[in-house]
Amino acid sequence: xxxxxxxxxxxxxxxxxxxxxxxxxxxxxxxxxxxxxxxxxxxxxxxxxxxxxxxxxxxxxxxxxxxxxxxxxxxxxxxxxxxxxxxxxxxxxxxxxxxxxxxxxxxxxxxxxxxxxxxxxxxxxxxxxxxxxxxxxxxxxxxxxxxxxxxxxxxxxxxxxxxxxxxxxxxxxxxxxxxxxxxxxxxxxxxxxxxxxxxxxxxxxxxxxxxxxxxxxxxxxxxxxxxxxxxxxxxxxxxxxxxxxxxxxxxxxxxxxxxxxxxxxxxxxxxxxxxxxxxxxxxxxxxxxxxxxxxxxxxxxxxxxxxxxxxxxxxxxxxxxxxxxxxxxxxxxxxxxxxxxxxxxxxxxxxxxxxxxxxxxxxxxxxxxxxxxxxxxxxxxxxxxxxxxxxxxxxxxxxxxxxxxxxxxxxxxxxxxxxxxxxxxxxxxxxxxxxxxxxxxxxxxxxxxxxxxxxxxxxxxxxxxxxxxxxxxxxxxxxxxxxxxxxxxxxxxxxxxxxxxxxxxxxxxxxxxxxxxxxxxxxxxxxxxxxxxxxxxxxxxxxxxxxxxxx
Amino acid sequence: xxxxxxxxxxxxxxxxxxxxxxxxxxxxxxxxxxxxxxxxxxxxxxxxxxxxxxxxxxxxxxxxxxxxxxxxxxxxxxxxxxxxxxxxxxxxxxxxxxxxxxxxxxxxxxxxxxxxxxxxxxxxxxxxxxxxxxxx
Numbered sequence: 001x002x003x004x005x006x007x008x009x010x011x012x013x014x015x016x017x018x019x020x021x022x023x024x025x026x027x028x029x030x031x032x033x034x035x036x037x038x039x040x041x042x043x044x045x046x047x048x049x050x051x052x053x054x055x056x057x058x059x060x061x062x063x064x065x066x067x068x069x070x071x072x073x074x075x076x077x078x079x080x081x082x083x084x085x086x087x088x089x090x091x092x093x094x095x096x097x098x099x100x101x102x103x104x105x106x107x108x109x110x111x112x113x114x115x116x117x118x119x120x121x122x123x124x125x126x127x128x129x130x131x132x133x134x135x136x137x138x139x140x141x142x143x144x145x146x147x148x149x150x151x152x153x154x155x156x157x158x159x160x161x162x163x164x165x166x167x168x169x170x171x172x173x174x175x176x177x178x179x180x181x182x183x184x185x186x187x188x189x190x191x192x193x194x195x196x197x198x199x200x201x202x203x204x205x206x207x208x209x210x211x212x213x214x215x216x217x218x219x220x221x222x223x224x225x226x227x228x229x230x231x232x233x234x235x236x237x238x239x240x241x242x243x244x245x246x247x248x249x250x251x252x253x254x255x256x257x258x259x260x261x262x263x264x265x266x267x268x269x270x271x272x273x274x275x276x277x278x279x280x281x282x283x284x285x286x287x288x289x290x291x292x293x294x295x296x297x298x299x300x301x302x303x304x305x306x307x308x309x310x311x312x313x314x315x316x317x318x319x320x321x322x323x324x325x326x327x328x329x330x331x332x333x334x335x336x337x338x339x340x341x342x343x344x345x346x347x348x349x350x351x352x353x354x355x356x357x358x359x360x361x362x363x364x365x366x367x368x369x370x371x372x373x374x375x376x377x378x379x380x381x382x383x384x385x386x387x388x389x390x391x392x393x394x395x396x397x398x399x400x401x402x403x404x405x406x407x408x409x410x411x412x413x414x415x416x417x418x419x420x421x422x423x424x425x426x427x428x429x430x431x432x433x434x435x436x437x438x439x440x441x442x443x444x445x446x447x448x449x450x451x452x453x454x455x456x457x458x459x460x461x462x463x464x465x466x467x468x469x470x471x472x473x474x475x476x477x478x479x480x481x482x483x484x485x486x487x488x489x490x491x492x493x494x495x496x497x498x499x500x501x502x503x504x505x506x507x508x509x510x511x512x513x514x515x516x517x518x519x520x521x522x523x524x525x526x527x528x529x530x531x532x533x534x535x536x537x538x539x540x541x542x543x544x545x546x547x548x549x550x551x
Numbered sequence: 552x553x554x555x556x557x558x559x560x561x562x563x564x565x566x567x568x569x570x571x572x573x574x575x576x577x578x579x580x581x582x583x584x585x586x587x588x589x590x591x592x593x594x595x596x597x598x599x600x601x602x603x604x605x606x607x608x609x610x611x612x613x614x615x616x617x618x619x620x621x622x623x624x625x626x627x628x629x630x631x632x633x634x635x636x637x638x639x640x641x642x643x644x645x646x647x648x649x650x651x652x653x654x655x656x657x658x659x660x661x662x663x664x665x666x667x668x669x670x671x672x673x674x675x676x677x678x679x680x681x682x683x684x685x686x687x
Contacts, residue, residue, distance in 0.1 A: 101567040101618065105593075113594055116566040120618040190569015193593055230572060317572075320668050321647070354667055355649050356619065430575065437576045441671050450668040457650060465649045470623040541594040 018446075022275035023233035025398060031390035038393055043288070047342070047383040051291040053284050053396070055342035056307040060383035066338070067311070067345035068370040069094030071148055073123035074357045075468055076476065077133035080123040083360065084138065090364050091371060094345060096146040097134060098122040099157055104186075105194045105540055106153040106527030109473075110480040113541050118473035121357065125149075126480050127522045131160040140165050145177040146311075150226055151191035152183035152200035155207040156513060156523045162215065163518040172215050178267065178311065181208045181220040184244050184420060188429055189226045193540035194527070197420055203509070203530065205251045210510035212252070212262040219267045225313045228271035231433030234282045235399065237271060239406035240425065242290065243416040246407075249298060259298040263305035270343070272334040273315040279334075280386060281395035283310060283341040289400050311345035312338035319354045323449035325461055327351035332369050339379050340386055346370060356465035480522070487520040493548050495519050496529050500550055503533030558682050560611040563591040563600050565624040570617035573646050573667065577613060580671040586678070597628035601635055610682050611641040622652060629660040639685050641678065645669065 020026050028035075038044065045051055048058030057063050069092055072083045084095055100122035102114040108126045109118050118124050125131060140161075149157040158179045165172055183204035187195045211218045222245045228237040245266065252262060270286065273279050290308035294300045314334035319327040328351045338346045348366040350358035358366075373379055386392045410419050419425050439445040446452045495516040502512045509530065516526055528538040528546055538545050562578045564571060571593075578588045589607050591600065604612055614621065614628075621644060632640065644656060645665040653664050663677050 101569065104569070105567055107567070113567060113596065116620040116624045117568060117618065120620055121568070190571055190593075192569075321666050322668055354647060356647070430579075433572055433576060434579045437580070437671070447668070451670065460650075462651070465651065467622075468619055473623075543594075 021234075021278040021395075022273060023235055023278060023402075025278070025395075025402075027391075027395070031394050033390060035390055035394040036397065038397075043397075044387060044393075050295070050303060050306060051288045052307060053288040054384035054387050056287070056309060056344075057342075057383075060342055061339075061380035065093075065374055065380065066343055066370075067094040067144065068092055068367060068374075069096040069146060069345060070347050070350075070358075070363055070366055071096050071098045072363070073098040073100065073121070073148075074466065075119040075123070075472060077123055077125070077130045079119070081134050081136050081138075083363070084134075086360055087363060087367065088138075090367055092367055094144050094146065095138070096148050096347065099149040099154075100124045102126075103157065103523055104149055104151040104153060104191050106151070106156070106523055106531075107540065108480055108522045108524035109476040111524060111539075111541075112543055115470075115473050115477065118476050119468050122149075124476060125157050125160060125523065127483060127520045128160050128163055128517055129483055129520060131157075131164050135161075135164060140168065141170050141174065143176075146221075147177060147179050150180040150182075150189065150223055151186040152195035152203060153191075153523060153527055154180050154183070155203050155510065156517065156526050158207070159510065159513045159517045159526075163514050166514075166518070174217065175215055176217045178219040178221050179207070179211070180223055181211075181248070182222045182241065182244050183207075184247075184416070185223065185227050185241065187420070188230055188425065196531075196534065196536050197417065199530065199534040199536060201247070201251070201417065202534070205248060205255070206508045206510055208248060208252055208262065209255055209257065210508055212257060212265070214510075216265070219265050219309075220262070221267050221269060221311065223269040225269040225271040225315075227429075228273065228315065229317045230429050231317070231436045232429055233432060234273070234275070234278055235402040235406055236428065236432065238282060238286045238289075238399075238403045239410065240416070240428075241268070242286075242293065242403070242407055243410045243419070246293070246297075247416050253298070259294065259300045260302040260305050263294050263298070263300055264302060264307065267309040267311055267344070270310050270312050270338075271315045272312050272337040274318045274330065274334065276333060276337060277392060277395055278399070279337045280341055281392060281399045283312070283337065283343065284384075284387075284392070284396045285400035285403060287341075288396070289403060310338070310341070310343035311347070312341075312343040313347040314338075314349040316349045316353050319349065319351065320447055320450045321354040323455065323460055324351055324355060324463055326449055327354070328365065328369070331366065332373075335369055335373060336379065339373055342384060352463055352465065355463065357468065359464055359466050361464070483520060483522075491519040492516070492521045492525070496521055496525055496548075497550065499526065500529040500533050503530045558586040558611065558678060559607060559609050560586050560588045560613055560678070561591065561600070561604050561607060561609040562588050562613045563595050563603075563615070564593060565595060565600075565614050565616045566618075566620045567593060568616070568618040568620055569593060570646075571615070573617070574613075574615035577615070577645065577671070577674060580675065581678070584675050584679075597624060597631050600628060601631045601637070604632075604637060604640055605635060609640060610685075611643060611678055613643045613645065616644065616646045616648065618647070621646075621648065621656065625656055625661060626659050632660070641681050641685065643674070643677070645674070
C-alpha cells in the first residue's frame with residue numbers, strides 16, 4: 001500500500017504539461033480579445049451567411065437535425081441487409097454500407113486470392129445480384145444511402161445501385177445519397193493497386209460529371225477522414241483533400257461544366273479526433289476556407305455552391321483495444337465536435353472497432369450516443385455555440401492559415417496530381433505516422449489504457465466479438481460461380497466490349513458501366529475493361545486475364 | 552547464427568487487407584534497430600510468404616492482420632512452414648487480434664502475438680531474445 005500512497009500524493013500535484021495541440025501548435029494558457037482580429041461579417045457571418053464559418057443553414061438544427069448513420073457491412077449481402085434493417089429499426093436516419101476488401105480492390109468473391117477476405121471489413125458486392133440482396137425490402141426512393149466504397153472502384157458499386165433503382169422502375173433523378181468521388185486518396189488507404197493515378201482520376205471525374213447531369217440529388221464526397229487515419233495531422237487532412245477536390249473541380253470545368261452546376265453537391269467527411277478544440281477549430285476553418293476558395297478561385301455565384309457540408313466521423317484510429325469500453329467515452333467526445341460545429345451528418349465509430357467487425361450491440365450503442373446528444377443534452381439548440389470564444393476563434397484563424405499555406409505549397413508543386421506522382425505525399429504520410437508513433441512510444445502522447453494507466457490483460461473486460469466464418473466465404477465462391485453460368489453471357493460480353501472501347505476513348509464511361517452491371521457483369525470484369533483500356537493489367541494482382549478476346 | 556549477421560525480418564500483410572499503417576510503423580522501428588526488413592505488399596498468400604521467407608533466408612516472419620483474415624490465413628501458413636522445415640523461423644502476428652483467438656493461434660505455432668497498441672520495444676525485445684536463442 002505504501003507505493004499506492006506515494007502515487008496518490010504525487011498524483012494530487014499533477015499539472016497540465018501538454019501545451020501543444022495534436023497537430024503540434026503551441027497554445028497559451030489563456031486567450032483574450034487581443035488574440036483575435038475578427039470582422040464579424042467578413043470572417044464569421046451568421047449561420048447561413050457567407051463565409052459560413054458559423055454554419056451553412058440559418059436555423060441549423062432547428063431546421064433539421066444531423067443525419068445519423070453508421071457504416072454497415074460484413075459477411076454476406078443478406079447479413080448486411082439484416083444489419084441495415086436493425087439500424088433503421090433502432091432509429092438511424094440514413095443508410096451507409098461499406099464494401100469488403102476484394103470489392104474495394106475491384107476483385108470478385110471467387111478471385112483466387114480473395115477467399116480469406118470475403119465479407120471482412122465490409123459487404124461483398126461482386127455483382128448486381130448482391131446489391132439486390134443487400135437492398136431487399138428497403139425502399140430506395142425513400143432513403144438516403146451512402147454507397148461507401150472509397151477506392152477507385154466505388155463507381156461500379158454505385159452503378160449497381162443505380163441499375164437496381166432502374167430495375168425497380170424508379171426515377172434516378174430523384175435518388176438521394178452519397179458516394180465517394182475522390183478516387184485519388186485511396187492509394188494511401190490500402191487500395192493502391194486498384195488506383196493507378198490517371199485511371200483513378202478519369203473514373204472519378206466521369207462519375208462526378210455523370211451524377212451532375214443525371215442524378216442531381218446525389219452528393220459527391222471527399223473523405224478527409226480516410227486520409228487522416230493514416231496518421232497525418234489536422235492541417236494535412238484538410239489541405240490534402242481540398243487539393244484533391246480542387247483538381248477535380250478544374251477537370252469538370254475543363255469538361256464544360258460550370259462551378260455552380262455541381263459544387264453544391266460536394267460534401268466532406270471530416271475526421272473528429274481527440275484534440276477537442278483543435279478539431280472544432282479545424283471544421284470551422286475549413287467551412288470558411290472552402291467558401292472562399294469556391295467563390296474567389298472558381299467564381300461561384302450560388303451561395304449553395306460555397307457550402308462546406310460535413311458528414312463527420314469519430315476517429316477510428318483514436319480507439320484502442322485495451323480497456324475497450326473506454327472507447328465509448330472517446331467517441332462521445334468526438335461526436336460532440338461534430339455537433340458543436342454544426343455538421344450535417346455523423347457516424348460514431350463503434351467502441352469495438354479496434355477488436356473486431358462491429359456487433360449489433362456495438363452499432364446500437366453508437367447510434368444511442370447520437371440520440372443522447374440530440375435529445376438529452378440540448379447541445380443542438382443553438383447554432384455554433386462556441387463561436388466568439390477567444391480561444392476557438394484564435395485557433396480557427398490559426399488552422400485556416402496553416403491549411404491555406406499547405407494548399408499553396410501543393411499548388412506551387414504543380415497541384416496534387418504532381419504531388420502524388422512525385423511521391424511527396426507518400427513521404428508526408430510516412431513521416432507523420434512514424435513521428436506519431438515515436439511520440440506514443442516516448443509517452444509524449446498519453447493514450448489511456450494503452451501506454452499509461454495499463455491493467456493486466458486478465459483484468460480487462462472481455463467483449464463479444466463477431467466472427468466471419470471461412471465457410472461462408474466458400475459458399476460465396478459457389479454462388480458467384482453459379483451466377484456466371486446462369487446469366488446471359490453474350491450480353492455480358494457485348495456490354496463489356498463496348499465499355500472497353502469507350503474507356504479507351506474520351507466519352508463518359510458511366511452509362512456503359514451501368515449497362516454492363518445491369519447484365520450482371522462483375523466488378524472484377526468491369527474494372528478489368530477499364531484497367532486494360534488505360535494500359536494497366538486486367539487484374540490488380542495480375543493473377544487473372546479476361547475470359548474472352550477483346551478485339 | 553554468425554555474430555555479425557543482421558536479423559532478417561519479413562514483414563507482410565495477410566491477404567487483400569490494406570490497413571498497412573501498423574506494418575509500416577513496425578518496419579520503421581525494426582530498421583532503426585538495425586534489422587533488415589523485407590516488406591511485402593498486398594496480395595500475399597501463405598505460399599508467397601513462405602517462399603519469400605526461404606528465398607530471403609529470413610529469421611522472423613511478421614504478419615499484420617487487421618480484418619480477421621488471420622484465422623484462416625495463419626493455419627494454412629503454419630502448415631506450410633512445418634512442411635518446409637522452417638522450424639527455426641520465428642512467427643509473429645500483430646494487429647487487430649481478438650484476445651479470445653490468441654490461444655488457438657498460439658496452438659497453431661505462432662510464437663508471439665502483439666495486439667494493436669503494443670509498445671514497439673516489446674516487439675524488438677522479443678525478436679532479439681528469441682532469434683539469438685534459436686540461432687545458438
